Amino acid sequence: SQQGEEDPQALSIQEGENATMNCSYKTSINNLQWYRQNSGRGLVHLILIRSNEREKHSGRLRVTLDTSKKSSSLLITASRAADTASYFCATDAGGTSYGKLTFGQGTILTVHP
Amino acid sequence: SQTIHQWPATLVQPVGSPLSLECTVEGTSNPNLYWYRQAAGRGLQLLFYSVGIGQISSEVPQNLSASRPQDRQFILSSKKLLLSDSGFYLCAWTFPGPQRNNEQFFGPGTRLTVL
Numbered sequence: 001s002q003q004g005e006e007d008p009q010a011l012s013i014q015e016g017e018n019a020t021m022n023c024s025y026k027t028s029i030n031n032l033q034w035y036r037q038n039s040g041r042g043l044v045h046l047i048l049i050r051s052n053e054r055e056k057h058s059g060r061l062r063v064t065l066d067t068s069k070k071s072s073s074l075l076i077t078a079s080r081a082a083d084t085a086s087y088f089c090a091t092d093a094g095g096t097s098y099g100k101l102t103f104g105q106g107t108i109l110t111v112h113p
Numbered sequence: 114s115q116t117i118h119q120w121p122a123t124l125v126q127p128v129g130s131p132l133s134l135e136c137t138v139e140g141t142s143n144p145n146l147y148w149y150r151q152a153a154g155r156g157l158q159l160l161f162y163s164v165g166i167g168q169i170s171s172e173v174p175q176n177l178s179a180s181r182p183q184d185r186q187f188i189l190s191s192k193k194l195l196l197s198d199s200g201f202y203l204c205a206w207t208f209p210g211p212q213r214n215n216e217q218f219f220g221p222g223t224r225l226t227v228l
Binding site for chain 2: 030031033035040041042043044045048050088090092098099100101102103104105106
């Protein structure tokens with residue numbers, strides 16, 4: 001079953017605005033990852049945040065993690081039309097899970113030029 | 114550098130026909146390999162994973178099977194396809210061993226339509 005749940009399911013914004021996507025999960029994790037998928041393509045890894053980290057930045061991306069609330073958010077600042085894609089959070093339970101990830105249902109982001 | 118290939122890119126098959134999807138990884142040894150299915154462009158469901166040749170773990174009971182005949186080759190099969198097997202199939206790999214904070218690298222996917 002899918003552990004992660006993204007919110008909102010779809011987000012439509014104008015170029016230059018910020019986009020915020022949220023993810024909730026149910027069980028303890030070793031890390032949480034965000035991936036991007038362009039229509040009809042494979043997923044591309046964006047950023048990983050460990051369970052002992054609270055915030056992480058990469059370029060225009062900012063990820064937060066609140067393990068007490070079992071939630072994470074992905075912020076894309078100054079969005080561009082090229083950011084239009086689906087975004088997924090994925091949790092890694094760690095231990096001997098051999099890197100298995102549990103994916104959420106995703107947020108479809110549309111950035112209008 | 115590492116690359117991952119999947120083929121075919123698209124496939125249309127009749128109900129009851131067999132299936133074979135192939136995934137190969139280049140530039141790394143003994144990767145952990147994964148097969149996912151994605152329905153209607155939404156979340157991914159993990160189907161199988163493998164930590165070595167001949168070692169396959171199934172995550173959900175289904176009409177599909179997987180095999181790993183070579184270190185960097187992962188095959189998804191079915192003897193008789195069902196309509197419900199339609200979807201987007203993604204192969205992924207990550208570095209070997211019990212994982213500590215490693216990302217997964219995805220192939221381009223195979224779009225399967227069962228009619």
